[in-house]
Amino acid sequence: MIKVCQSCKNEFDADADWKKLCFDCWIESKEKGKVAELEREIFRLNAAIHQWQEVARGNFTLNADDTDRIQRLERRIDQLNTENNSLRMKLMVHKEQATSIPRDMWRRLIQLVHPDKHGNSESANEVTKWLLNNRS
């Protein structure tokens, strides 16, 4: 059937009753739809770029939840730092106590384990060597 195209007003041979545009105008309208879709996509991407640029410049404003969370984490970091320092101190004291044998006690230990008094045994030699290496 012959119809008049709603867009260009030219006559065209419509093979279906619902067709209101000639083939050229129909193709063009589809292309316009694609262009509009791409324009929306570009707009979205530009908005995203702008947002990240703001973040990169440090202009990004934190909302109340973020601020609260950061404060909680900062307090936790402070707590952990305090705990860490306290544990370091305890460890230092512990190490000192573990390796420090009072001088006179050390001398008596050397006398007691001396290889001469133990038939030059391997064990006496090892212990004497350790005491000499860990002299306090």
Ligand SMILES: [Zn+2]
């Ligand atoms: Zn047309």
